[in-house]
Amino acid sequence: MLIKTFGSAVQGVSAYTITIEVNVSPGTKYFLVGLPDNAVKESEQRIESALKQYNYKIPRQKIVINMAPADIRKEGSAYDLTIAMGILAASGQINPDRVGQYMIMGELSLDGSLRPIKGVLPIAIQARKEGFKGIILPAQNAKEAAIVNSLDVIGVQNILEAIEFLDGRREIEPLLVDTRDIFNNAVDIYAADFADVQGQENIKRALEIAAAGGHNVIMIGPPGAGKTMLAKRLPSILPPLSMHEALETTKIHSVAGKLGEAASLLTTRPYRSPHHTISDVALVGGGGNPQPGEISLAHNGVLFLDELPEFKRTVLEVMRQPLEERRVTISRAKTSIDFPANFMLIASMNPCPCGYYNHPDKECVCGPGIVQRYLNKVSGPLLDRIDLHVEVTPVTFDEMTATRKSEDSVFVRERVVKARALQTERFKEIPSVHSNAMMQPQMVKEICQINDAGRTLLKTAMERLGLSARAYDRILKVSRTIADLAGSESIKIEHLAEAIQYRSLDREGWAG
Template sequence: MLARVRSGALMGIDAVVVECEVDMALGLPYFNVVGLPEGAVRESKVRVVSALKNCGFELPSKRITVNLAPADIRKEGAAFELPIALGVLAAAKLLAEEPLGRFLFGGELSLDGGVKPIKGVLPLAVAARDGGYHGVMVPEANAAEAALVEGLEVLAVRHLRDAVGHLSGDKPLSAFLREPPGRGRASAHPAPLDLCDVRGQADLKTALELAAAGGHNVLLCGPPGSGKTMLARRLPGILPTMTFDEALEVTKIYSVLGLLGDTQSLMRERPFRAPHHTISDAGLVGGGPATRPGELSLAHHGVLFLDELPEFRRNVLEVLRQPMEEGAIHLARASQHVTYPCRVMLVAAMNPCPCGYFNVPGRTCTCTENRVHDYHSRVSGPLLDRIDITLQTRPVEFHHMGRGGTTEPSSAHYRERVEAARERQRRRFQDEPGVYCNAQMPTRLLHRHCQSTPRAEQMLERAVRRFGLSARAHDRILKLALTRADLEGHARIEDIDMALAIDCRQMDRRGWLHVNTQGGPPRALPAFREPGDP
């Protein structure tokens, strides 16, 4: 007797429908699983047989063959145990096959028949909706995750007997009640850090506000203790709330890795990932034997913070170049080819030299000039060209550190302005799928949306010629100027917007790494000005 049950196999962050064909024929008792199964899938036959026996089902002494089709896709994990067990019962005439065709099934079985949670339930539910299935039957712990997909009946099961009782009609299960998209369980994460904790550095806070408003990449270079890491870790507190589509994309990635908490079904906060500089290239962008997402994809629609940027290995940093441009990482392996999304805000921090005190007033640098240049050469020009905002930080002055300092604006102040700017961008790109902010705007839309005043265009032309900027830098300055216009409510890019956008790319200027040989405080990098400006 042959029975068929449908489940799903993960391919990247999506699921492919897998047909579990169970054949029960005469012969010596044997249980075999084929169809490119990996170790955990091959071991599932032991748990399936034990779970069926402990639930009171008597299996005939026959040869059982399970085929997981399509056979050219690698099957991983324990999610196939529930569908295999139901297929065995259907093949043994202990369960009708007709109800099995309306659902996709997934779940790991314990030896007593309990159904344990699995990874990748959200992609499984999406595959069921796209495939026209009536619903999914998943472990109770994963039901809220599957219920994020609308138009789908979600059946939550605790035990194998619950699944059999519903499919046989003896004890029907009630569909899991989904929560409205705007609601959900409270996140277990602590309240975000507030920018009011950072004393001084008003220009850097303005730059972070600009970055948050348009989703732009940032590089902060300055001495130790100047607030680089402190500012970066408070950036999520001023980022706008994710839309439901953005949250669903992020949740799929975390679902594939099994990183969703017990009290959280939908990722509502933008992720913030800060990997250590000893990370490998596979750990950063994804890959490995199982082709799993890396830190870059885990920061999708959020912030990827690389502290001590030059300390990362050169090959690790260089693999960021193409994903930063495309917003996706393509991983090709012998057995599969997967694509993971990775639209992130890259925020990096670095010291001006290995000792950290190059050209810092009141401190003595112990590095030679060659060491300083070698240190900065670890960050390649092509990678630096993909960063929209590059700024030098300064040591915090004493009057800002004292208790009598003025009250600093809170993150709520900046977030309100950022939300207003993002709302303008949502209206601007409402007909462009996958584009949520100015930094993600493709080149074909630049001339349509980046309308500048004649004086602003002249300023950009002069800056490109004066600093030798690339075409990519030209486009990124335009996007940055458009974000500044969105923040201030300008109908088009004004000259003040363009000037600020050019000033935010300080490391594009020749000689910015200037050694002050005259003594005294270093000369401040001059802001970009037109001839005749006051």
């Protein structure tokens, strides 16, 4: 008897349907075809053990299982439940009528219980798109799949529940989740707040500008000055996620298996902080079955690289294209996959190996040329993609013990949201541009126009401070954001003056 069951495979952040054709006929042997990998081939032993727990069995007949389309490699153990239901229906052990109405996915344990799988959200979206009545999957994944409406999400704890449900002997109520309610109740709730930071008002101002324009930032300062503490609080002043952004971000984390069992929808902007020993594949994504890397997991959020010069040169260089294009393309011999990577890069570094160059109190012990050599570990092309260079100085005792409360993130966010609204209106005709940081050089010339006084100031600054040519566009972009925060239609001389001071590493002789 020939039966078709349906599963799904995830490629990139999208899913496509896999048809499992099971034919049980007189004869012997078990054949699994359709380009399965070793994990899929090993499903026979897991299925056999799981079925025995509940007095079902794999029939001792000829069983041919084809996973179509047969030219695409099937990977992972998530097809266990799909294949098991196909075998039971094809051998007459359960009623086959309902089997084809549901997409079925789940990894089996030897005792028949189900283990959670990755990529449930894109799979559920594909199931609804293709008109399936519902999806049967492990109970741990049900909340995640229930984000998708108009789809019956049947969460099961073990294979017996799935068998009895498909056989019509057990009723399982579909899990219903009010996605809007979850989103509205949890959106933008952060544990860290700018109010926790005493002093550092100039750095907070720089991060507010970065958040308002979507600019990348590098902070240079001695150990213990508060660079990491400030970076952790940046997501709390970014504009709240929209529903579309929340779903897009959740899909990426679902594919990577980073959603917890209790999580269904990401409602806060992600903050990723990989260690400096990370490999280039782990950072940008890849592998035999390409998976999203840290830059994609930081999509719509913040990627923080602490101790930037300690990262391997090759790791930093692979970020250059994603920073420019806001996506990363993973190419393999048979396929090419795009992962979104629209993130804000926040980097921090010590000014020298000992950490105390330019320190107001402690003396730097690094020899001549050591500081410049240390800074040269970060390439010019990468610095070219970072708009704000901020010097962080240690907090004084008086600032640390001050009783005056710092400004809460919610008030800073209000100003950021207003500035972003101006940019949304400005770029409404250009779908690929959403913030000032994303402007191309031609757009900078049209939008960031300055008067004669501003032109004279910028010329003087570039000559006296030895600013590089690459600093020119960056200063104009940042000054446009500062003007937006001030509610100004034009870039004034004070906006330019503030933007110029955020180019520390472009100054000739900064490192001696």
